[in-house]
Structures are given as structure tokens and as C-alpha cells.
Amino acid sequence: MSDHIPSLADLRREIDVLDDQIQDLLRRRAEAVQRVAETKRTEGGSDGVFLRPGREAQILRRLLERHRTGLPPAALLRIWREMISSLYDLQAPVKVAVHAPNKSAARWDLARDFYGSTTPMQLCTTATAVIRAVNSQPATLGVMAMPEDGEKEVWWPLLASRAEDTPRIIARLPFVPNPRGRIAELGCYVIARTPPEESGEDCTLIVVYMNEDASSVARLNSLLAQAGLESRVLAQHRGTSGVARMLVEVTGFVPDSDDRMAAFRAADPNLISDAVVIGAYPVPVAES
Template sequence: MPDHTPPDLASLRVEIDRIDDALHDLLMRRADIVAHMAASRVKGGAATFRPGREALILRRLLGRHRGALPRAALFRLWREVIASSLAQQGNFSVAAVQGEQGADSPSARIARAHFGLLTPLKLHATTNRALASVGSGEAAVAVLPAPQDGEKPEAAWWTQMETPRLRIVAALPFLAQPEQSGNGADPGLAAPAAYAVAALVPDATGRDRSLLRIEPEPEQSRARINAALTGVGLAPRWMIRRDAPTPMALVEVEGFLAEEDPRLASLPFPRLQILGAYAEPEPEEDAR
């Protein structure tokens, strides 16, 4: 049959094929560089999973993005590219919580969306089991539901974290939806649905938030904890407080806190630990 494709459409298809080939060449070149980096890291013992570095890559690409391709599509493409790079550099697997929905649990969906469809994903019956799999080295990272005020003790995985070996290193999703209710912890963006926990020290990205686990005195109320933190310049963005079996509070503050930060030593709490830090999420829609 004769080809009735208009000449202009035919030329555009040829141009798309040329661009596809160029993209493919660049992806193969990128994979070669990653393979070289992987060999160097094996010799040097450097970590392969660098969530702070990943956030910087995505922020840079989102910041320069223009045109008809949605930001979500760009993000999805690069998350798969980053996931493939992690796979190249060694055994990398993710633990998540199965929940009542099984393989379609919220944690599993978030883990797949962030770490790629081909990254091995191991589902666990409880958050503590998923957390333990990272502590034992069975998984490189655990994706755990964001803590909630009033949650059951068995769901409060943040109280069981072994610090400083395990740290919160990312908040998910990184590409965030606008806040619908207007009362979320994150002005303008929905609060994180999950956190990634790994056996590594997070990297600062320039726009970060830190999470503190505080063991206050029984008489130190939310208001007193808030006042103490605010007094040293660490005003809480949000706080979760539980009283049993041991009084504990989980607090998020602006910035990337280091262990040697002098403000921490001046706080009037029997015990305080940095649970980790994460790069601030990016909006799904460009505000420009």
C-alpha cells in the first residue's frame, strides 16, 4: 500500500528517531561512567546510595526544565535512570511494609515509584521487621510510613531506630503534591507520606530538614519542649509526643543539623538524638 504520510510528519518522525538514538547513546555513555565509578567505589569503600546527591541531580534538572514535557514525566524518567545506576553499583534492595493491601500497600507503591520498578523489593509484615532488615544488611534501605500522632506503639518505628547507625535519609515522595487541606506540616506541599531509612550518614543539600528524637522528663509537656527548642533557634515545624512506655517526642526542624551543633548541648532534655535529615521535596508543578 502506498504511504500517504504527509512529508512534514514524515520528517518529524525522522527527527524523533534521530533524537531517540542520541538519547540512547548518552544513556549508554552514562552507564559506562557509572560502571567506572562503581569500580572505584569498590576499591575505596564509598557508599553507592547517596540520597542527597540524588536530590541535587533532580533539583538541577527540574530547575532547568522547560516545555511541554510534564515535570512528573521528567522526574519518573530520571528516577528510573538513577535506580538503574544503583543496580549497576552493587546489590541494592528495598524493604517496605506489606500491610493489609499486600504488595499494593502504600509503602510498597511509594518504594517502587522512587526506587524503580526493577529494584528488588522485599515486603515485611511490620515496620519493625522492615527496619531490622536494614540493620542486618538484608536490605539497603527501608521505606516506612510517616509517623503519626496517636499511632499504636507497634507502628512507632522511630522509637526503635538504632542510632547513629541507622538514619532517616530521605522523605518520600520527593516530587510532592500541593497540600489540599491547608494544615499540613509543609507550607504549600503535602507532608511526606514515608521516610527512607538506611545505614549511612545523610548529605546536606542546602535545603534540608532534620528529625530529632527527644526523651524528655515526664513533666516536660509539648509546650515546654517547643519553647526549649524555639529558644535555641530550632523552632519545631511539627512534633509527635508519646508518653508510654517511655516519654518520647519526634520533632522536625529546619536545616541540616550536625552532631556537634552547640545548640543541641544546651537543651534541657535527658536524652536527644538526631534521627537523620532529608532534602526538602520539590513541587510537582512549576510555580513560575
């Protein structure tokens, strides 16, 4: 057994070698992504859709599962998100619109953490401005404030359309909590004109139109449970027509065409006039 104790110079040379190997692997990964993009173009896959929120969540969960020591989980996530986001341009340009009222920096920082330092971003002072940007496609992704009762600008009913080009919720941030950061308690949804993608552990968001007073939440939850949907009400709003609109989160990945959705809509027409799936997101990783 050698008694040799490496010097600082030896250790620094080892770090240089490791840095070279990491850079070579990053180049190989970029080349692999380029081949994926070329294959998609050749096969015409996914109708031009290149954002894969479910696939990306699976990658991050797998890496976090095998992560043991060294970097904090939030730092590991940041490194991989920087790499994933920087390679978007190999398939299509990406721009992020961020709802940041009063030019607040916290949601901007959260978007930058997840979508990388090189991704173009625009600040929008209203939620409707973000939705317009995603609709008209100057922006690919929109980062939205979490809905809550009594908010001045209620944006989520604007997604309650079955038109194919309607933006959908595809992610929730932060994906991994960072207890050391000042944005640890902030949350937001991400919208895009691309369908949400199942990741294996998901939540679905539904807008329910109720004909009666919004106090009928208990009856609503009962009907959802009877249809086989585990749910909770996140927010509610009464529109100018007097119809109460409820934002409901359902456990699991539930497309609008799911039989359970049909069963729920038909359960009590006197109470429920319609229910529209407005998106789904991979469940964020719990703080360890």
C-alpha cells in the same frame, strides 16, 4: 525561508534519530557512573557508602529548575529516578523493603516510582520487619509510614541510638508531588544504614526524651528556639518507662554533634534527659 512542511514520515525519522541520541547519552552516563564506582574502589572513598541522597536531590532539583515545557515534572523525575536507580548495581546491589500493612499497594507504588522498576522489593506488613531487614541487610533501603500520634506500631524510637550501624532516615517521599496519581497525598520516610547527606535544603529529625508530661511541648519548643533550632513536633509517645518521647523536625541539616544540639541537651536537664538525631532528608520539591 523554506515552505517545506515536514510529513509524518519526516517527523518519525526525526524521532528515531533523537531516540538513538538519547540511547547513546544513556550509555555514556552509565559509563561515567561505572568510572565513579571504579574510582571509589581505588581510593577507598566513603567507607563503602554509595547511596548519595543529598547528591541525588541536587541533581533532581537542578533538572526541575531548568525544566520548562513538555513532560510534567513528575514524569521527568520518574525518568531520572529510573535511570539513577538502575545504575545502583554498578556500585552495589540494592533491595527495598516496604512497610505495607494489610498488603496495601499505595506505599509500594510510591517506592516503585522512586526506586525504579528493576530494583528488587519486598513487602513487610510491620514497620519493625522493615527495620530488621535493613539492620540485617537483606534490604538496603526501608520505606516507612509517616509517624503520627496514636499509631499502633511506633517505629521511630527504634532509631534513637548512636550506634554507627543504626538505620537513619535519609529521604522523604514523594520528592515531587504527582497530583494526577492516587498516591499524591501519601508520604513516607526512607531509612538506610548510611548517614544522611546534606543537600542544601534539608530537614533533620530528632527524638527527644522528656522527663515530664508530654504536655510540656511549649517549653520544648522554647528550648529548641533558644538553641537556634527552628522546629515542630511531629508525634509523641510514652514508653513503658513512663518517659515521653517526642519526634521533632528541625529546619536545616543538623548532625548529632552540632553545637546547637549540645546546647539544647544542656538547657534544662530536669525536662530533657536526651535528644538523638535519627536522620535528615532533602526537602521535597513543592507542587508547581
